[in-house]
Amino acid sequence: MVCLCMLGTGAPAPAQNRGAAATEPIVQTMPFYRFYDPVNGGHFWTTNPAEMTKACARCRKEGPACHLITTAGTPGSMPYYRFYDPVGGGHFWSADPEWQQKACKRCRKEGIAGWVLHKDVVASAVPFNRYYNESSGKHFWTVNDSEARNACGTCRLEGPAGFVFTEPRDILHQSYWRGGKGRSRKVPIVGGRILWDQASPWSQPITTAKLPGKGPLQSLSSYWHGGALHQSIWRGNQGWYRTVPAENGAVDWKRASAWKRSVQVSALPGHGDMQNNADYIVGNTLYQGYWRSNQGWSRTVPIRNGKVDWQAASEWSGPLDAAKLPGAGDMRSLDSLVIGDTLHQAFWRGSQGWSRTVPVRNGAPEWGNASKWSGPLAPNAVPGKGALQAQVGFVVPPSVGLRK
Numbered sequence: 364m365v366c367l368c369m370l371g372t373g374a375p376a377p378a379q380n381r382g383a384a385a386t387e388p389i390v391q392t393m394p395f396y397r398f399y400d401p402v403n404g405g406h407f408w409t410t411n412p413a414e415m416t417k418a419c420a421r422c423r424k425e426g427p428a429c430h431l432i433t434t435a436g437t438p439g440s441m442p443y444y445r446f447y448d449p450v451g452g453g454h455f456w457s458a459d460p461e462w463q464q465k466a467c468k469r470c471r472k473e474g475i476a477g478w479v480l481h482k483d484v485v486a487s488a489v490p491f492n493r494y495y496n497e498s499s500g501k502h503f504w505t506v507n508d509s510e511a512r513n514a515c516g517t518c519r520l521e522g523p524a525g526f527v528f529t530e531p532r533d534i535l536h537q538s539y540w541r542g543g544k545g546r547s548r549k550v551p552i553v554g555g556r557i558l559w560d561q562a563s564p565w566s567q568p569i570t571t572a573k574l575p576g577k578g579p580l581q582s583l584s585s586y587w588h589g590g591a592l593h594q595s596i597w598r599g600n601q602g603w604y605r606t607v608p609a610e611n612g613a614v615d616w617k618r619a620s621a622w623k624r625s626v627q628v629s630a631l632p633g634h635g636d637m638q639n640n641a642d643y644i645v646g647n648t649l650y651q652g653y654w655r656s657n658q659g660w661s662r663t664v665p666i667r668n669g670k671v672d673w674q675a676a677s678e679w680s681g682p683l684d685a686a687k688l689p690g691a692g693d694m695r696s697l698d699s700l701v702i703g704d705t706l707h708q709a710f711w712r713g714s715q716g717w718s719r720t721v722p723v724r725n726g727a728p729e730w731g732n733a734s735k736w737s738g739p740l741a742p743n744a745v746p747g748k749g750a751l752q753a754q755v756g757f758v759v760p761p762s763v764g765l766r767k
Contacts, residue, residue, distance in 0.1 A: 387485050388437050389551045389563060391612045392430035392532040393477060393761040398422040405501060408456060410477060411763040429491055429506050429527040431477025433612040433761040439484030443477050443525060445765060446470040456504065458525045474765030479525025487553075490523035530554040536614075537562075537756040539696070540580050541742075542749025544568035552758070555703040565746050575603045575622040582639040582696070583753045586649065589669060592757060597637045600628035612761040632660050632679045639753065643699045645706060646726025654694045658682035689736045690715045696754040711751045715739035 398407045398415045400422045408428055409415060415422050432440055446455045446463055448470045455462070455470065458479055463470040480488050494503045494511045496518045503518060505511050506529055511518055533552040538545060546569075550562040571580055576598030583596045592614055595604040602625035608618050628637045635656030642651050649671055652661035660681035665672050685694050692713020699708045706728050709718040717738035721728045742751060 387487060387551075387561065388439075389534055389549045389561070390437050390532055391433045391534050391759075391761055392528050393433050393612075393763055394427035394531065395429050395431045395477060395527070397425045397428040399425050404499070405453070406503060407454060408476070408504065411765075414764070428504065429489075429529060430531050431479060431527060433477060435478060437478065437480070439481045440478040441481065441525065442475045442766075443479045445473045445476045447473050453501070455502065456524065474767050476765060479527055482523070482526060484526065488526035488528055491525055491527045493521045493524045494518040495521050533702075533758050533761075535700070535702075535756050535758055537754075538583075539745060539754035540583070540752040541745060541747035543579060543752075544570060544747055545580075546746060552702060555705070557702070557707075568747065571598070574598065575624075576601050580752050581637045582641075582653075583755050584641045585755050585757045586642045586644050587757055587759060588644060588649075588666070588671065592759070593642070595625065595640065595642065596622075596753075597628075597640060600637050602626050602628075602637075602640070609759050610762065611766060612759050614759055628655065631655070633658055633682060638694045639697050639710075641697050641699060643701065643706075645701055645723055645728055648727070650699075652697075654685070654697070657685040657694050659685070659694075685712065688712065689717050690739060695751055698754050698756060700756050700758065702758065709754070711754070714742045714750070716742075716744070716751075 393410045395408055395410055396412055398409070398419065400407070400419060402421060407415060407419070407422065410431065412424060415424070431443060435442070441458045442460070443456060443458050444460060444462070446457065446467065448455070448467060450469055455467070456476060463472060479491065489506050491504055491506055492508060492511070494515065496503065496515050498517060503511055503515060504524060506527065530553055535550040535552055535557060536547065537550055538547040546565040548563045548565045551558045574580065574596060578599035581597040583594070585592055585594045590608065592607040592609060593604065594607065595602060603622045604625045605620045605622045608615050631653065633655035638654040640653035642649060644650070644666070647666045649664040649666060650661065651664065652659060658681060660679045662677045662679045664676040688710070690712035695711040697710035699706060701723060704723045706721040706723055707718065708721060709716065715738060717736045717740070719734045719736045721730060721733040723729070745751070
C-alpha cells in the first residue's frame, strides 16, 4: 500500500472556479452549547464548554443549541451579549446592549457571546426563540419550539432573540499562483460540506514582489497550529517561513512575523529543483512532504504538549515515483486539508488537476480506504495564464469564549 502522505496542506480539490459568487454571506460559526443543572433545573449557554467544567461540574452538556457567528462585520449581524445578575446568580442573553438599563440595572454586562442576525437577512438562518417561565422566572432559548413546549408547557414565547444557524459553518481560504501571479478567494463550508457553488469571486492578482527570495515561486504551503497560521514558500530552491497570528477566527495579516530562511533544497534528499512542498496536521502529527524531479519524499513530526517536536521527526521516506499517480507530465502543486473527519487531497500534474478524499479515524488517515482520484481538471478552470505553480488552502479554527 502506498501512503501518499506528502500531498500536503490546503484545498480539498484543485484550485478552480466551481460556480458563481456566494448567494449568502460567507461566515464562520461556533457552537453555542447548552448545559443543564439537574439540581436547580436551570440552563446555561456558552461557546466554551471548559467554562462550565469549572463553574458547574454537576451540569450536563445537552449539545449545541445553535451556532453563532464568530466575528463582527457580517452584513445584518449584531452582537449577542451575556449579562449576569449578582443578586440572583442567573444569566441573561440579549442582542440589546441596553437590556440591563431597561430590565435589570443591577445586572452586569459580561461580554459578547457571539453574533446573531437580524430577521430575514440570511435565508438559511432560523429564529433563536426566547421563552419565559412565569412560575420559575427562568428563560429558555431554543431553535426548536416543540422542545420548549416539552420542557415547559406553561412557558410563554417572547419572540426571537436573533437569527442563528443550525449547522456549523466555516470558511476555506483558498489561493493559487499561476504565471507569476497569485489570487485568493473564500469558500463556505456548511456542516462539513464544501459549497463550491457559493464561493466568492477570485481576487485581483498580486505579484511576488512582496515575497522573499528570487526567481519564480516554486511552492507554498500552510498549516494551522498553536493559535497561528504557519506559512512556507520556496523560491530559487530556497525555503522561507513565517507565522501569522489569528484572533476570533480571523487571520491578522498585519501582525505577521518577518519571513525567515529555512533550508536550501540541497539539504533535502533527492535531486533537481523543488517542485512543491506541503505540511498538514492530522491528530497529533505533522505530515510533511515535497517533490523533486517527479520523486516524492515524506516524513512525520510528532506534536507533544502542544508543540511540534522537530527533534523527534522521522527520517525522510522515499522516493515515490510520480508514475504511481494519475496524469502525465511534471508534478506541480499539491494540497491537503482536514475538514471534520475527512482529509481532502489534490495535486496538479502537467496541465491537469486531480483530487481525492481519505477518511480520518482515531487521529490518523486511513490510506487503505482512500477514494479513487477524481479528474482531470483543465487549467482554464482558474483565471490567469501560464502553468499553475502552487496552490494552498486553510481553515482558521474559531476561538471560543466571551468577546469584550
